[in-house]
Amino acid sequence: MKRIADLSVFVSVVKAGSLSEASNDLGLSVASISKYISRIEQELGVRVLVRNARGLRLTSEGQALYVRVDTLLSQLNKAIAYVSACRDIPRGVLKVSSTIGLGRNRIAPLVSEFSKLYPDVTVQLSLGDRYVDMVLDDVDVAISIGAPEDTSLVAKRLMSNPCCVCASPAYLKGRKAPRHPKDLKRHDCLILDCHGSFKDQWRLEDEYGGQHHVKVSGNLITDNSETLREWALKGYGVALKSRWDIAEHLDRGELVQLMPRYRAPDLDFYMVYAGRDLLPAKTRAFITFLEENLERLKQPITDPVKA
Amino acid sequence: MKRIADLSVFVSVVKAGSLSEASNDLGLSVASISKYISRIEQELGVRVLVRNARGLRLTSEGQALYVRVDTLLSQLNKAIAYVSACRDIPRGVLKVSSTIGLGRNRIAPLVSEFSKLYPDVTVQLSLGDRYVDMVLDDVDVAISIGAPEDTSLVAKRLMSNPCCVCASPAYLKGRKAPRHPKDLKRHDCLILDCHGSFKDQWRLEDEYGGQHHVKVSGNLITDNSETLREWALKGYGVALKSRWDIAEHLDRGELVQLMPRYRAPDLDFYMVYAGRDLLPAKTRAFITFLEENLERLKQPITDPVKA
């Protein structure tokens, strides 16, 4: 038994009471319906409908088939309809992952708002700076720094995220602040463990477009960007951080930018999701919601713990 | 969603964990399976399996589909398997109809025996001399007098059933017994209402093959052959009865055969069932059972009420 349609036609015929009646209901030719029934009987090896010019009758096998299959088919259709409706009706569990900094401060509030707009959607927000595999991990939308290489994914840039080299005054005290990228070699650099590979290759661009690659080194490595910030604040070393992430600390002088004439490449925020087609409504809703609230994402960070 | 196979493949893929694994289980090429999944997603409009070179993951819609469909499909398969098994395993309700005389005396005992042989078969024996429509009425096997005209039915002759004209001594007292078919016109004839049409055309054949048609008349008509017999026994008229039916009465002299040199055409017993193909095992079992016990059917009748 390969086709649902066979059983479906059978059920319809039983309900209609004749092939020609069912033909109207189903929009199939009578000839087709006759062949459907015949095929069922061939496959089962048992007559289910005794039919001749005078009318139809269910055999007891047909009766047995009918009562079992009728409810099962309608349940099956309901199940299919439910899933199919997810294309148009936002509902179900939406899994969002985000980097920690942005997540805690910007995404989380937006998520709670989104959740109010779509009460049938349960948002599951997971924060972390480690690499997120959209396939293996269970994520519908990921907000990440930098676009993934995976070509099957769609990455939309949410906002620019310029970076800078910085350190705390405490660290700089008694040290000679670097004036040139190559000076970094003599400093304790705080290294981000990003996507499993250490970010110890810093690229800096001078005012004239010259590229300077430095392989930095240090004894502290973390995959958590907030920890990196903490370390920098406590004077453990020189960090390459996004300005957005440390704006308030720069303002308050808790961190100072080093070598302002050398720009680190932007590590922009991206919204990543799997393909443009076949997205469920919940995901599309979230994506457009995020795009519509882009402005609120861009406001400088304020640590909620201290606020 | 037209094909059960689509969903079935989907479930298998989820269980197997990869297309290639499922390919082994199902005996389909990987390419085919890939197209199955794609087709499901196109039909539903929602991605159910995120898949790339690194592995598979159910989306939450896929998860919803899987949990719903898995059990439904197995139930559906069970239902189909149950009905399909009826081809080989005798079980279920078997509806048998029979003429009253033979039914009470011969078929009923055989039915009870049959029922012991096949405990999973419930036999529903319905007795009556009225016409049985194999299609509209709910009958698997009919034992009838004479073969039906319906060409879609199979009629197997069970045994010969010679007939004779008879009356009781009480009726004949003071009357002149008929010596020739045309004499019947002057007698009260008991008429059988057979299949809705009155059997008032009696055909008799003389020793030399000559055919004599007589339209008889009388005031008593019944569709019940036993009632006809009772009437004849009570002397209400002349009856055309099967010898088999009245053997004991002839033996005891309660009825006497009239015009023994004129033979009425045989009204043989037939076993009628719907087609040779697609018969469920229960019906085939009953048919062969009846054929194997033909000899016991042929023994002369003994009214169980009087025995």
Place this chain on the structure above:
DNA sequence: GCGCGGCTTTGCGGTGCTCGAAAAGGCGCG
């Protein structure tokens, strides 16, 4: 860095299925 192997997808051609229209057959009714 580069090829290898495993995974999925895509393109292709042939087979077989499924469709509707039309013809055929059965049956009841007038």
Place this chain on the structure above:
DNA sequence: CGCGCCTTTTCGAGCACCGCAAAGCCGCGC
């Protein structure tokens, strides 16, 4: 006996589905 209603059969066109083979993608190991 023809008419109307029902189902089945036949037939040709079109499409769906299959497996094969090639391609794309990724991670691993040399």
